[in-house]
Amino acid sequence: MEARGYRAHLAAAFLALAGSLVSLPAWAAPVTLNFWAAWDPTKSDGIDGMRQIELFEKSHPNIKVNVQVIAFDALHDKLVTSVVGGDAPDISWGLVEWLGELDRMGALADLSRKMAAAPEQKELYPNALAALTIAGKLKAVPNYIGLRALLVHADMLKKAGIAAPPKTWAELLADAPKIKAATGKPAFGIAGTGVRTPQELIMFLAQNGVKIAVPTKDGKFYNDWAENPAEMKRAAEVFAFYQSLQTTGAIDPAAAGWGYEEEDSEFAQGRYAMVVDGSWMSERVAENPKEMADLEIVPPPYNTTPATFFEVNPFYIFKGPREADAWQLAQFMIGKEYQSAVDSDRSPRMDVTSNGIWGKNFTTLTPIGVVFPPVPLGSITQSMEDSVGRVLLKHQKPEAVAAWLSRAINKALRQSGELGSS
Amino acid sequence: MDTVQSIARGRSAAHRVSRVTTVVSHRRRQMPLIAWFFLSPVALLLLALIAYPLLDVAWESFHYVNLTNPTATGFSGFDNFETVFQDDDLLPAIWNTVLWTGLSVAGEYVLGLSAAVALAGPIRGGAFFRAFIIIPWLIPIVVAGLDWSWILAPDYGVLNLWLVHLGVLSHPVDWLGQMNTALLTVTLANVWRTFPFYTISFLAALQAVPPELHEAAALDGAPAWRRFWHISMPHLRPVTLTLVTLHVIWTAVNFDFIWVMTAGGPLNASTTLPILIYRYAMRNFDVGAACALAGMMMSAMATMFFLYRYGTMGLMRPRGRRLKTGEA
Numbered sequence: 001m002e003a004r005g006y007r008a009h010l011a012a013a014f015l016a017l018a019g020s021l022v023s024l025p026a027w028a029a030p031v032t033l034n035f036w037a038a039w040d041p042t043k044s045d046g047i048d049g050m051r052q053i054e055l056f057e058k059s060h061p062n063i064k065v066n067v068q069v070i071a072f073d074a075l076h077d078k079l080v081t082s083v084v085g086g087d088a089p090d091i092s093w094g095l096v097e098w099l100g101e102l103d104r105m106g107a108l109a110d111l112s113r114k115m116a117a118a119p120e121q122k123e124l125y126p127n128a129l130a131a132l133t134i135a136g137k138l139k140a141v142p143n144y145i146g147l148r149a150l151l152v153h154a155d156m157l158k159k160a161g162i163a164a165p166p167k168t169w170a171e172l173l174a175d176a177p178k179i180k181a182a183t184g185k186p187a188f189g190i191a192g193t194g195v196r197t198p199q200e201l202i203m204f205l206a207q208n209g210v211k212i213a214v215p216t217k218d219g220k221f222y223n224d225w226a227e228n229p230a231e232m233k234r235a236a237e238v239f240a241f242y243q244s245l246q247t248t249g250a251i252d253p254a255a256a257g258w259g260y261e262e263e264d265s266e267f268a269q270g271r272y273a274m275v276v277d278g279s280w281m282s283e284r285v286a287e288n289p290k291e292m293a294d295l296e297i298v299p300p301p302y303n304t305t306p307a308t309f310f311e312v313n314p315f316y317i318f319k320g321p322r323e324a325d326a327w328q329l330a331q332f333m334i335g336k337e338y339q340s341a342v343d344s345d346r347s348p349r350m351d352v353t354s355n356g357i358w359g360k361n362f363t364t365l366t367p368i369g370v371v372f373p374p375v376p377l378g379s380i381t382q383s384m385e386d387s388v389g390r391v392l393l394k395h396q397k398p399e400a401v402a403a404w405l406s407r408a409i410n411k412a413l414r415q416s417g418e419l420g421s422s
Numbered sequence: 423m424d425t426v427q428s429i430a431r432g433r434s435a436a437h438r439v440s441r442v443t444t445v446v447s448h449r450r451r452q453m454p455l456i457a458w459f460f461l462s463p464v465a466l467l468l469l470a471l472i473a474y475p476l477l478d479v480a481w482e483s484f485h486y487v488n489l490t491n492p493t494a495t496g497f498s499g500f501d502n503f504e505t506v507f508q509d510d511d512l513l514p515a516i517w518n519t520v521l522w523t524g525l526s527v528a529g530e531y532v533l534g535l536s537a538a539v540a541l542a543g544p545i546r547g548g549a550f551f552r553a554f555i556i557i558p559w560l561i562p563i564v565v566a567g568l569d570w571s572w573i574l575a576p577d578y579g580v581l582n583l584w585l586v587h588l589g590v591l592s593h594p595v596d597w598l599g600q601m602n603t604a605l606l607t608v609t610l611a612n613v614w615r616t617f618p619f620y621t622i623s624f625l626a627a628l629q630a631v632p633p634e635l636h637e638a639a640a641l642d643g644a645p646a647w648r649r650f651w652h653i654s655m656p657h658l659r660p661v662t663l664t665l666v667t668l669h670v671i672w673t674a675v676n677f678d679f680i681w682v683m684t685a686g687g688p689l690n691a692s693t694t695l696p697i698l699i700y701r702y703a704m705r706n707f708d709v710g711a712a713c714a715l716a717g718m719m720m721s722a723m724a725t726m727f728f729l730y731r732y733g734t735m736g737l738m739r740p741r742g743r744r745l746k747t748g749e750a
Contacts, residue, residue, distance in 0.1 A: 077704055084489045101490045192599075193687055254576045257599020257688055266577070376490055378706050389689030393601050415505075415708070417491060 031325045032064045036079070036092035038072045043283070048342045056332045063325050079316075083107040088318040090326040093143060095195075096131055096312045100418070101376040108139040109317045114327050115141065120334050120349075128348045131312045131371040135219060139316075141330050142348035146278045146311030147362045147369055148203065148300060155294035156183050156273040165274065166301045169207070169241055172274075176250035179273050186252045188245060189267055189275035192392055194259035198372075198384035199309045200276065203300070204241060206307035206370040208234045212380070212409055213373045216420025221373050221413055225406040232402055237303065239391045239398035246392055256392035268292060276300045278311070279345050282358040297361040299368075310369020312348070379412035476720075483714040489707035502714035511690050511698060512715075519694040522609055523674045527666060529613035534620020534665075535658075539650070541621070542628040552625065559618040567682030570611040574598055598684050601691040608683045608692055612673070620665055627661040628654060667727070674723060695719050 035053075039046035046069070053065050068089070070078055076098055082088045083105050094102075102108050115121050115129070115138050128142040152165045157175070160182035166172040176187035191197050202212060210231055213221040225232040245251045252272060255263075267275045268284035270291035285292045300308050315333060317326045332338055339347040345358045353359050372381075387405040390396045396404075413419035458465075483502055486494040506512060541552055558566070573581050574597040582594035597607040631654055639649045677696040680686060686693035686701070693701075695715065703712035 080489055080707060105490050105492060254594075254596045254599060257596050262577075271577075378490075382701075382705060386689060389687070393689050393691075415706075417493065 030062045030064050031322055032066050033091060033322055033325055033329055034089040035065050035067050035329065036070050036075065036089045037067055038070060038075055038093045041069055045342055052333070052338045052341055055337075056329060060328060060332075063328065065329060080105070083318070088320070090318060090320060090322045091329055092316050092318070094140070094314055094316045096140075096314055097372050097377045097381065098316075099132060099134065099139060099314070100374040101378065102316060103134050103139050103374070104376055104416070104418075107316075107318050109319050109323045109327075111138045111141060111317060111327065111330075112136070114331075118331055120331060123336070123349045123351050124334065125348055125350060125366055127310065127366065127369060127371075128312050131310065132314050134374045140314035141317075141334050143313045143315045143333065144343045144346040145348045145363075145366070145369075146280070146313060146346060147365045148199075148276045148278055148309045148311075149297050149362050149365060150274055150300045151267065151277050151281060152274050152296040152298060153267075153270055153272075153291075153294050154296045156185065156270075159183055165296065165298045167299075168301050169303045172301045173244055173248055173250060176245075176248050180249055183273070185270075186255075186272040187250045187274060189258070189263050189272050190242075190245065190251055190255050191258050191260050191263045192256035192388055193385060195381070196260040196263065197388050198377075198381040199311065201238070201384045201388060202370060202372060203276065203307060203309040204238045205235060207300070207302035207305055208238050208241075209305045210234045210238065211373075212384070213375065213413065215373070218420050220418050220420030221375050222420045223406045223409040223413070225402065232399075232406065234304075235402040235405070236398040239387070239401045241303070242388060242391045243395075243398060256389070276308070279358045279362050282345065295357070297357045299365060306368045307370050308365050308368055310366070310371050312371060375413060375418040376416040379415065380409055383408035383412060479713045479717055479720075482710055483717045485710055487709040487713070489709060491707075498710060502708075502710040503718070505708070505711045506702075506715045506718070509698075511693060514690060515693045515695050515698045518605055518692060519674055519696075522605060522612075522676075522680070522692075522694050523670055525606070525609045526612050526616070526673045527669050529609065530617045530620050530669060531662075531666065533613060533617040535624050537617065537621040538624035538628055539654075541625055552622075555621055556618045558615045561615065563615070563678045564682050566611065566615050567679050570614075571598065571683050574607060599688055601688055604684050604688060605692040608680055611683065612676070612679050615679075616669070616673075623661050623665055624658060627658050631657045667730075671723065671727075675719075 037046075037049065039049055041047070041050065050067065053067060057063065057065060072093075072095070075092070075094065079088070079092060079094065079098065079102065083102065088107060099108075121129070124142060125145065128145055129138065132138060132140040132142065150165055154165075156179060157165065160175065160178040162175050162178060166175055172188060179185065179187040190200055205212060210225075213223050216222050225235050246253075246256070252258075252266070258266070263275060264277065264281060264284065266272060267277065268281065268288045268291060270288070285295070299306065315330045317323060317330055320326075334349070336349065336352060339349050339352045344352055344354045345356070346362070347353070353363055383405060387401050387408075390401045390404065391398065410419060484498055484500075486496055486498045486501070488494045537555055541548055541555070545551070561569075573579050576582055576594040576596040576599070579594070581597075582591065585591040586594060595603070597603050635653050636649050639653060644652070674694075675696055676694075677700060680692055680694060680697055681700070684692045686697040696719075699712050699715050699719070702708050702715060
């Protein structure tokens, strides 16, 4: 009897010890989330963002956020290699162009259920969420949106006797010689190289009713221009438009070699009249107040279909043990407080808008925004950039360039295993 | 007795000799082991840092390795090589590599030799110029590349400004943005940065030429160019061979200078093989194709240098034999 009592005491002590060990995590050290951000810590979004992160840490004492600032130029390669090396951050900024790639790597958490239960869902632009959804599963949440509008130096147009900014490509091409004659400066700006070139090309293609790839029945994608002569013709018209911009002197002769830095700085310094650009140009007003004083912002000109590039910059949440905590941080950052403080001009929330020209003039364009298809885009965006170079630098025929790009896109889709059957 | 003693002495000497021989042969047997013991850290380092990566590149060039496509795995046969050969950019990249390497090495050689000859003579402030000329080579490649990009920029670059002011150009030229000027411009910048290395090497070799050879030739009435050609140039041959061989390798595999200035553009006009390898690996994340191209490039260069080495040895042997037999 005594022995039985002794054994019972021993078992109780063991259970108590085991119970205390099991409950240890509840009061263990706080979780530290690795958060990679691409903001500039010296500028307003970085300063406000860090302030908000501190508020998050105060309201979530069990979560610490380790913010690492990485420039966009380096972020993609670092993300891919960190995922391959099994050391991905818990949550990161990124470009929507990387969605297909990161998803194929199996790196992204499925956020569909969490978002469905979150009150933020009904406040976010539906097409922003749609742009981050693959096969019905939400794979990221929108950080900010970067719609593109036509930025105009109104004084240059007035000097040329032009009453209103162009609404169509034809008007733009007709205005160009007048602006050149009156001001000695080109009418329009494009980026001939770098990450912005494919963004502009996909916008011009959409403005002529063309898509770079369409979904197929097997859930993959395919460029159908070769099977659809009307589509191929419209794609060729886009490249002909690029050529016209060059031959009529509507763009600077050096624009074929411009990246986004040159495109933005040349416009901010008043060296040409119009550009399709984003709301980040508001920072240039402070840097070039005199040259940017005559700024107007209107919808971009188009050919057959009103369209603009819809840049949805997401927060990627990576699969791992801290997924739930990372979701809490993401949910906080798509909340009204954070968005109002950090991204009021470019918020993906419908209830956070700024009435200034950098707010509503852009967000009203959301319904006509186009995005890249959710496939690995590395070779595709490179081919799109090359196609613009073929027109502007090699002066190849628009029809030949359109046919080449169609083949290049399907080749890239085949290599990435995303080519659907036509 | 004497005979016995002498035999005993002889035996003892023979025994000593035999012992010494045994010790020496024992030490000789041990020597390789000791040598291996001391060499093993370096050997391990070479195996880890050179042999293993080389073998890994060879292995992965025959396997599907794509960082962004985890489903693509296994033996690929020659698929990676097929990907490389089907790439429209391969032939232009090979041509660009040849052009970039040939023009760079030739330009560096001519400029380096000219500067060395100019500085070898007794000129005022020679020491200052010798120190001054090394500056481009001391500038890190990325800094030099960025500096040149700014100097050459069409809108704010100082070179265009000067050329337009001097009336050489009617309007600024986008040197790095035009297909027909991009590679040549980067090559010129590379020549500017690298020629000082040639200059200091040639200068050292020129200063080692015995002055009496020049004096004797001058007394015989040989003009300066003939003395240079027949006395200085033969003395420069060993250093020339070393410099050119090393710089052909270094230039052909150079990545950073082109990447910083043009990133291989515009429209692949300055894409060389290392840029293409980088693009496969870090843009398309197709490590298999990148390894296939890297392996092919390394094999081609190794073959070239083996042919060159054994070709040169073949040419040297008959001359050596002639010298030995006194035919020359």
